[in-house]
Amino acid sequence: MKIRFFPIILTLIFIIIFLLFYGGLKKSNIYVPTFNINKKIPNFKAKLFEKAEELNSSEIFKDDQIYLMNIWASWCVPCRDEHVFLDELSKEESLNLVGINYKDDFKRASFFLKELGNPYDIILLDVDGIIAIEWGAYGVPESYLIKNKMIIKKIIGPLNKNLVNEIKKKIQ
Amino acid sequence: MKFSKLILLIFCTFILSNSYAQQNNLENKITKNLRCLVCQGQSIYDSDTDFAISVKLLVKKKLDEGLNEKQIYSYLKDRYGEWILFDPLFSKKTYFLWLLPIFMFVIGGMIIFKLFIIRKN
DSSP: OOOOOHHHHHHHHHHHHHHHHHHHHHHHOOOOOOOSEEEEEEOOOOEEEESEEEEEEESOOOOOOOOEEEEOTTTOOOHHHHHHHOOOOHTTTEEEEEEEESSSHHHHHHHHHHOOOOOOOOOESSSSSSSHHHOOOOOEEEEEEETTTTEEEEEEEEOOOHHHHHHHHHOO | OOOHHHHHHHHHHHHHHHHHHHHHHHHHHHTBBBSSSSSSSBBTTTSSSSSHHHHHHHHHHHHHHOOHHHHHHHHHHHHHHHGSSSSSSSSSSGHHHHHHHHHHHHHHHHIIIIIIIIHHO
């Protein structure tokens, strides 16, 4: 009996392609950038929120210190929700909180801090959003845990109780 | 004298507007090849999100600093991964993607050759 290879191969190819596409249907098509832990922090210059002074990143982030850098804006609703958790973290002595005020109006941002309190040790301005890109952020809020000038954790979206506990464990 | 000054002014205007247009074209070319991460599927060029507006500004700034197209792509790739580029680069991960169409074209050609040309003979 003569075996006809051609139709068998064609059917096999069809089945493989079908399975590939069927598998693809169930995959999420929302992309979240993969992040390499232990990445060095970027070099940048930024203006301070309250003073007309420009600082270099090396003057802000020191060796042997732990920082939580939080990107926030007064127009961002989730930032309001996470503020309680930032307040909680600001009580930790070993943790320095650095805020980056992202594309905001100065008056509104000041009012936001007056209303909810200022948990940050230092606030930097990012008027055109370029500093956030330098960090690899694409929205607000985003937070970065930094130790020895290395990013050891990146959080996309607002902080919550579990994340705060995780951060507390990491800084002890 | 006045006439020659006028000619010089017109000449300079054309030269400057031309060089500005050239940078603008490159800016558009780059931002059309970048994917917006907020409204995924749209390019940075088409998108009006805060992120896209910032990336457009950044591309302009980097071009002014003297970076070329490839350097800008690798700068953004370092921060957001290769997904930010609409045209994936030719690398180990993308051999299959780039070579599959050529492979299928060759196989198709072979089938046509076998079915129509060899059989006719």
